[in-house]
Amino acid sequence: MPSKIGMEVSVAIGEAVRLANADVIAAYPITPQTHIVEHLAELVADGKLDAEFMPVESEHSAMSACLGSAAVGARTFTATAGQGLELMHEVLYIASSMRLPIVMTVVNRALSAPLSVWGDHSDAMAVRDTGWIQIFAENGQEVVDNVLCAFRIAEDRRVLLPVMVHLDGFHLSHMIEPILLPEQGEVDQFLPPNQYPLPLDPNKPVTMGDFGPPAIYTETKWAQEVNLRQAKEVILQVWNEFGDTFGRHYTPVECYRCEDCRVLLLTMGSFSETAMSAIDKMRSEGNDVGLIRLRLWRPFPFDEIRQAVRNAEVLIVLDRALSFGGPGGPVCSEIKSALYQSGRKLKIVGFVGGLGGRDISIAGFEEIINRGIEISEVGSPHEFEIFGVRE
Amino acid sequence: MTKSEDELTWKDLEIASIVTEPGSASKYKTGDWRSQRPTYKFKKCIKCGLCWIFCPQACIYQDDEGYFVADLYHCYGCGICAKECPTGVITMVEEGE
Numbered sequence: 417m418p419s420k421i422g423m424e425v426s427v428a429i430g431e432a433v434r435l436a437n438a439d440v441i442a443a444y445p446i447t448p449q450t451h452i453v454e455h456l457a458e459l460v461a462d463g464k465l466d467a468e469f470m471p472v473e474s475e476h477s478a479m480s481a482c483l484g485s486a487a488v489g490a491r492t493f494t495a496t497a498g499q500g501l502e503l504m505h506e507v508l509y510i511a512s513s514m515r516l517p518i519v520m521t522v523v524n525r526a527l528s529a530p531l532s533v534w535g536d537h538s539d540a541m542a543v544r545d546t547g548w549i550q551i552f553a554e555n556g557q558e559v560v561d562n563v564l565c566a567f568r569i570a571e572d573r574r575v576l577l578p579v580m581v582h583l584d585g586f587h588l589s590h591m592i593e594p595i596l597l598p599e600q601g602e603v604d605q606f607l608p609p610n611q612y613p614l615p616l617d618p619n620k621p622v623t624m625g626d627f628g629p630p631a632i633y634t635e636t637k638w639a640q641e642v643n644l645r646q647a648k649e650v651i652l653q654v655w656n657e658f659g660d661t662f663g664r665h666y667t668p669v670e671c672y673r674c675e676d677c678r679v680l681l682l683t684m685g686s687f688s689e690t691a692m693s694a695i696d697k698m699r700s701e702g703n704d705v706g707l708i709r710l711r712l713w714r715p716f717p718f719d720e721i722r723q724a725v726r727n728a729e730v731l732i733v734l735d736r737a738l739s740f741g742g743p744g745g746p747v748c749s750e751i752k753s754a755l756y757q758s759g760r761k762l763k764i765v766g767f768v769g770g771l772g773g774r775d776i777s778i779a780g781f782e783e784i785i786n787r788g789i790e791i792s793e794v795g796s797p798h799e800f801e802i803f804g805v806r807e
Numbered sequence: 808m809t810k811s812e813d814e815l816t817w818k819d820l821e822i823a824s825i826v827t828e829p830g831s832a833s834k835y836k837t838g839d840w841r842s843q844r845p846t847y848k849f850k851k852c853i854k855c856g857l858c859w860i861f862c863p864q865a866c867i868y869q870d871d872e873g874y875f876v877a878d879l880y881h882c883y884g885c886g887i888c889a890k891e892c893p894t895g896v897i898t899m900v901e902e903g904e
Contacts, residue, residue: 513823
């Protein structure tokens with residue numbers, strides 16, 4: 417039986433990629449993703465992982481190399497963060513639009529300027545329209561598990577889409593946590609070899625990413641949209657199977673003590689763990705509050721969100737990204753959009769906080785919840801509030 | 808592919824509209840882009856083939872009498888052949904005239 421080992425989350429990701437038996441890793445090191453790539457380079461150099469390690473000259477090249485690798489049917493992994501994800505941006509669309517099953521861990525980092533290597537979700541939100549599946553992990557074990565699930569999801573014949581597994585920079589990537597690594601045999605059983613249906617092959621030539629004239633571009637894009645939406649069913653199946661095999665269960669939206677609560681807080685990523693402690697404290701003091709953690713960001717889990725808030729009267733959403741000049745945080749505005757059609761008279765209050773690595777403590781979450789309740793009662797002249805800014 | 812491009816539904820497409828037939832680009836009717844069409848006064852033609860050399864679409868062929876003519880399925884009407892012809896054989900005229 418495998419047992420929990422204390423290890424840095426970035427190193428654990430490298431180990432998960434080794435267990436997944438990746439064929440190609442093309443990556444460019446960038447803080448706070450560096451330790452993932454360093455560990456994979458070591459695993460390949462030490463002969464512990466039989467893969468091509470391509471130390472490319474930029475993230476644009478990293479993703480471009482991944483296109484070629486995935487297109488021949490090789491199991492392909494990369495990792496990046498912040499500015500690196502931005503430099504990849506145009507190639508991200510090509511990966512999803514050419515339907516190439518690439519897995520990438522994105523160690524969420526704030527965007528410059530001013531230069532920040534610390535975590536927030538600006539980078540992830542800037543790529544939400546690129547057609548990738550996006551999963552947000554909350555702790556080290558979730559990252560490891562979801563890297564394994566990500567290969568299974570991406571390579572499924574019904575999906576064939578790239579997957580980003582998001583983890584918060586430093587708050588998660590550099591933590592040493594007790595991690596349970598599954599055994600190789602179990603992983604091999606869970607994750608069959610990659611069989612891309614139309615690979616580049618000199619004996620059966622195909623052209624990928626070809627010219628798409630107006631007569632077929634709309635049809636191609638709609639096929640991609642339908643495919644990403646339908647991928648949710650496969651994601652649910654894979655998570656269920658993972659749960660049955662390994663005993664750890666994942667769902668697109670997770671409720672923490674939120675049954676019949678009047679007030680709900682919604683968070684994503686590692687801050688959810690602090691938020692849970694805040695909820696515990698407030699519940700012990702008799703407050704009617706619960707927590708929703710959003711794990712699956714794309715495809716967006718409309719039904720699950722509607723279901724999760726069905727009895728709530730106030731929903732407080734924390735974003736770790738700012739949509740400048742817009743309605744505040746992207747998560748809050750999408751939640752509002754998802755709930756508008758449901759006809760529920762639910763007050764939704766948006767906060768932006770935790771930018772560029774700024775912590776939100778348990779007391780901070782209490783303050784957010786209390787202020788959110790106040791705004792829901794007396795209103796606010798603003799579309800959203802920014803938490804913790806010094807006036 | 809039995810259906811024409813305009814009839815294909817999103818369900819008919821290969822994954823990501825991957826092209827599985829080599830050389831199929833020649834089926835694409837670039838002639839649709841044309842707003843001007845080359846016309847010829849072959850009396851002046853010396854059959855030098857400069858139009859054939861310069862044509863960026865490689866759509867010029869020699870007819871039975873050896874004259875150089877544009878294949879209008881692919882000719883997108885750029886007018887380079889008319890510009891390069893040393894004896895003024897080719898005149899571009901508006902489509903629809």
